[in-house]
Amino acid sequence: MAFTNEEVLAGLAELITDETGISADEVALEKSFTDDLDIDSISMMTIVVNAEEKFGVTIPDDEVKNLKTVGDAVTFITSHQA
Amino acid sequence: MSTSRIVVTGIGASSPLGGTAPESWSALRAGVSGTHRLEYDWVEKYELPVTFAAQGAVRPETVLERPVAKRLDPASQFALIAAKEAWADAGEPEVEPDRLGIDFATGIGGVWTLLDAWDTLREKGPRRVMPMTVPMLMPNAAAGNLSLHFGARAFARTVASACASSTESIVNAYEHLRDGLADVVIAGGTESAIHPITIAAFSSMQALSRRNDDPEHASRPASIDRDGFVMGEGAAALVLETEEHAKARGARIYAVVAGGGVTADSYHITANDPEGHGAARAVRLALEVADASPDDVTHINAHATSTPVGDPNEYQALKQVFGSRIDEIPVSATKASTGHLLGGTGALEAVFTVLALRDRVAPPTINITQQDPEVPIRLSGDEQPLGDGPQLAISNSFGFGGHNAVVALTTL
Numbered sequence: 001m002a003f004t005n006e007e008v009l010a011g012l013a014e015l016i017t018d019e020t021g022i023s024a025d026e027v028a029l030e031k032s033f034t035d036d037l038d039i040d041s042i043s044m045m046t047i048v049v050n051a052e053e054k055f056g057v058t059i060p061d062d063e064v065k066n067l068k069t070v071g072d073a074v075t076f077i078t079s080h081q082a
Numbered sequence: 083m084s085t086s087r088i089v090v091t092g093i094g095a096s097s098p099l100g101g102t103a104p105e106s107w108s109a110l111r112a113g114v115s116g117t118h119r120l121e122y123d124w125v126e127k128y129e130l131p132v133t134f135a136a137q138g139a140v141r142p143e144t145v146l147e148r149p150v151a152k153r154l155d156p157a158s159q160f161a162l163i164a165a166k167e168a169w170a171d172a173g174e175p176e177v178e179p180d181r182l183g184i185d186f187a188t189g190i191g192g193v194w195t196l197l198d199a200w201d202t203l204r205e206k207g208p209r210r211v212m213p214m215t216v217p218m219l220m221p222n223a224a225a226g227n228l229s230l231h232f233g234a235r236a237f238a239r240t241v242a243s244a245c246a247s248s249t250e251s252i253v254n255a256y257e258h259l260r261d262g263l264a265d266v267v268i269a270g271g272t273e274s275a276i277h278p279i280t281i282a283a284f285s286s287m288q289a290l291s292r293r294n295d296d297p298e299h300a301s302r303p304a305s306i307d308r309d310g311f312v313m314g315e316g317a318a319a320l321v322l323e324t325e326e327h328a329k330a331r332g333a334r335i336y337a338v339v340a341g342g343g344v345t346a347d348s349y350h351i352t353a354n355d356p357e358g359h360g361a362a363r364a365v366r367l368a369l370e371v372a373d374a375s376p377d378d379v380t381h382i383n384a385h386a387t388s389t390p391v392g393d394p395n396e397y398q399a400l401k402q403v404f405g406s407r408i409d410e411i412p413v414s415a416t417k418a419s420t421g422h423l424l425g426g427t428g429a430l431e432a433v434f435t436v437l438a439l440r441d442r443v444a445p446p447t448i449n450i451t452q453q454d455p456e457v458p459i460r461l462s463g464d465e466q467p468l469g470d471g472p473q474l475a476i477s478n479s480f481g482f483g484g485h486n487a488v489v490a491l492t493t494l
Contacts (some may be wrong), residue, residue, distance in 0.1 A: 021148065058209075
């Protein structure tokens with residue numbers, strides 16, 4: 001059961017809201033985690049850990065720095081689903 | 083070195099008796115017990131020998147916003163709630179960040195965070211252990227987070243001296259202010275360690291009351307049939323500042339921190355010195371620093387945890403300092419109502435002592451059945467009036483490790 005892009009975006013928005021209090025409406029594909037959403041590295045890692053569990057994927061530590069925007073994360077997750 | 087007196091201008095508490103200092107104080111004066119049966123699956127699952135405790139009356143995660151709460155161990159959540167209340171109560175002092183300090187203690191630290199992470203590691207592997215685990219479990223988490231929240235940059239310090247921790251923090255705050263290191267300090271302590279592992283461990287050492295059929299009456303300091311302490315939970319905070327600073331901003335002043343004393347027993351890792359020498363030295367030291375004599379003391383908030391050996395040891399210490407006058411001094415053993423908040427207990431009792439001076443009343447000690455002749459301190463199930471004259475109260479705390487801490491407070 002693969003997740004669609006829309007489902008991954010909605011799921012990520014939920015995790016981001018839970019971690020930071022940022023409204024889910026603010027979470028869009030083009031938003032940068034650091035510049036737009038003001039997410040620090042430790043929150044980013046918390047979101048990554050929770051996203052791995054939620055979507056059943058592995059996001060290697062080396063890959064996290066390449067996930068600049070929400071869209072990058074959605075693309076990575078949908079293309080690496082088991 | 084400041085020549086100004088050190089005063090208390092704000093208080094806050096989230097305790098087994100209430101979510102705020104005024105609620106906790108009202109419940110204490112009304113003789114309420116904060117001890118209840120624990121309604122958790124883990125009590126039966128692990129067949130714990132003790133099935134009750136004095137939990138915080140208001141769950142802290144329901145008070146704080148979720149993004150704030152989820153980055154804090156419950157111990158730090160309680161700390162932040164109590165400190166915010168104290169800060170608001172002090173009128174949100176305007177103070178240079180470099181002149182605002184934090185002295186905030188814990189006895190155990192983030193035990194829930196640590197053991198939740200251990201469960202996660204075993205069940206799901208290392209990748210699922212949350213990145214915030216260490217900053218949440220570290221014992222200085224409360225102090226660090228308070229520094230962040232209030233913009234305190236003078237210092238953020240944590241002492242850990244078990245059940246003496248937060249009295250020691252208040253003594254440290256007093257000394258830091260007196261030494262000119264800050265103008266305002268938020269001082270206090272916190273604990274949230276009602277966990278199966280701590281209940282099992284304290285039970286193993288025969289420290290806890292096992293009155294499972296009557297939790298509300300389990301904590302009964304100085305009563306002849308006391309059988310151990312009751313674990314409590316929560317935090318309390320006091321805003322201390324130099325009198326000069328408080329007066330310059332027109333602050334309401336509750337009381338004066340006149341002195342403090344900290345000593346060590348070097349006797350046994352858990353047992354008190356049966357003759358109470360270390361505790362007596364801490365009381366004497368606090369009075370000496372306060373430039374007062376034992377004859378000036380008008381109220382004592384005793385450590386009085388309700389353990390068979392601890393209570394008479396404290397009496398021995400008090401008897402050494404006060405002689406036969408100990409019979410006349412109104413004493414309160416407030417752990418009868420609150421249970422024992424470990425690293426939070428000294429701060430909560432300091433808040434109660436401040437309010438005792440304000441209202442000129444020693445709060446009641448509930449659950450006295452028959453007073454043990456070996457602990458003949460002047461306790462009462464009713465309030466004891468303190469009179470109209472100048473008041474000097476001491477609050478005692480003693481901790482595993484042989485730590486003794488005493489703070490002396492006076493009316494203005």
